[in-house]
Amino acid sequence: MSAARPIPRIALLIETSSAYGRGLLRGIAQYARLYGPWSFFIEPGGLEMRAPPIRDWGVDGIIARVHTRRLAAKIRAARVPTVDLDYALPHLFPYGITNNDPQVGRLAGEHLLALGLRHFAFCGWGRSDDSTVAWESARLKAFGETVREAGFDVSVYSWPARRGDWAWAREQKQLARWIAGLPRPAGLMAANDQRGRHVLEAAAQAGVRVPKDLAVVGVDNDEVLCEMADPPLSSVELNTRQIGFEAASLLHKLLSRRRGQERAPVVEPLGVVAGQSTDMLAMDDEVVQTAARFIRANAHRPIQVSDVLGAVPVSRKTLEVRFQRALGRTPHDEIHRIRLQRVKDLLAQTDWPLRRIAGESGFAYAEHMHALFRRRVRMTPARYRALHRGR
Numbered sequence: 001m002s003a004a005r006p007i008p009r010i011a012l013l014i015e016t017s018s019a020y021g022r023g024l025l026r027g028i029a030q031y032a033r034l035y036g037p038w039s040f041f042i043e044p045g046g047l048e049m050r051a052p053p054i055r056d057w058g059v060d061g062i063i064a065r066v067h068t069r070r071l072a073a074k075i076r077a078a079r080v081p082t083v084d085l086d087y088a089l090p091h092l093f094p095y096g097i098t099n100n101d102p103q104v105g106r107l108a109g110e111h112l113l114a115l116g117l118r119h120f121a122f123c124g125w126g127r128s129d130d131s132t133v134a135w136e137s138a139r140l141k142a143f144g145e146t147v148r149e150a151g152f153d154v155s156v157y158s159w160p161a162r163r164g165d166w167a168w169a170r171e172q173k174q175l176a177r178w179i180a181g182l183p184r185p186a187g188l189m190a191a192n193d194q195r196g197r198h199v200l201e202a203a204a205q206a207g208v209r210v211p212k213d214l215a216v217v218g219v220d221n222d223e224v225l226c227e228m229a230d231p232p233l234s235s236v237e238l239n240t241r242q243i244g245f246e247a248a249s250l251l252h253k254l255l256s257r258r259r260g261q262e263r264a265p266v267v268e269p270l271g272v273v274a275g276q277s278t279d280m281l282a283m284d285d286e287v288v289q290t291a292a293r294f295i296r297a298n299a300h301r302p303i304q305v306s307d308v309l310g311a312v313p314v315s316r317k318t319l320e321v322r323f324q325r326a327l328g329r330t331p332h333d334e335i336h337r338i339r340l341q342r343v344k345d346l347l348a349q350t351d352w353p354l355r356r357i358a359g360e361s362g363f364a365y366a367e368h369m370h371a372l373f374r375r376r377v378r379m380t381p382a383r384y385r386a387l388h389r390g391r
Helices: 019-035 069-078 101-113 131-149 168-180 193-206 223-228 240-255 286-298 305-309 316-327 331-349 354-360 366-377 381-389
Strands: 009-013 039-041 061-064 082-084 120-123 154-156 186-190 214-219 234-237 271-273
Touching: 009 019, 019 223, 019 240, 061 069, 061 240, 082 240, 101 131, 101 186, 101 214, 101 234, 101 271, 120 131, 120 193, 131 154, 168 193, 186 193, 193 214, 193 223, 286 305, 286 316, 286 331, 305 316, 305 331, 316 331, 331 354, 331 366, 331 381, 354 366, 366 381
Parallel strands: 009 039, 009 061, 061 082, 120 154, 120 186, 186 214, 214 234
Antiparallel strands: 234 271
16 A cells, blocks of 8 residues: 655745735635645735744745745745745746736726726836836736827826835825826726725825716725725726636646746736726716716616617717717617626626526626627626636
């Protein structure tokens, strides 16, 4: 009888204090349940926690968010297979899994553009010379490209030059002054949800109304942070569970002495979860604004463009031309967009069958909803539900 294989001992250097970190841990735990068992070493805390005594743990592998060179040096000294989830220092760790941060920036830009806004801004978390926030730079670049392709520009917040002003109590005043100077109404992308909360607090201090004067979207869809924000924060939801799962799969290959993929594979974000912080329509054309509000209020019913025309005193051709000019899409496209967003919400928040979801979202037939969802969202409703209900 052959001896039982020893259970791999895996160190998880991932913060437990954030929804992002806990999502990664859920994905790793799911992989271990399916393909383990694994024994985990983890110390609860945040990203700023002191680096643990990795060499003393006697681990076989490491999955980490490597955000400082000091932590990187400790991990390298352990001389065990490592998968990096930040990938800010790729020349030190060839194996990693990352979020598709350019797509995050594009989704935020498209969400704000869909509101009819003409002025845009970005508020980052760190200093521009900080190489460990490469994810933020990627989001900003793609956000800016998306907005500029539509013919607009982006104002970017500058981190305080003096170290003494980095503390939030002081920085808040500078951020409030910057927000007060933005043209209105404007759409702002925050690098993550915590930064989005900072923006909302500074906007309130500056007397800038959200969303009437400023629409704000964050990143991570941390439910606690977003729901406790005033107003509740819209956010790009990341597929952290899948990132964790893929990281564990890659480490398993390395532990088995199978060569992994050295360039960092990317995991796509799940989409924008709309909150009250972007619940606005900013456009000069009152006819289009009236039509768009009618669609928002009634898209869950089986309305058509002919029903929208009953709310505005123009012909179908005129409405389509003006709608296209203001929002870049037709009234028919807008009805489908709003309906699909409702379908996404119901898939993520309920166990209702597809036929009921279709009826509650304005579709006469579940088959039509399924086909449109698959074409527009590029996955089936069942796949979307599985990704969102498992986070």
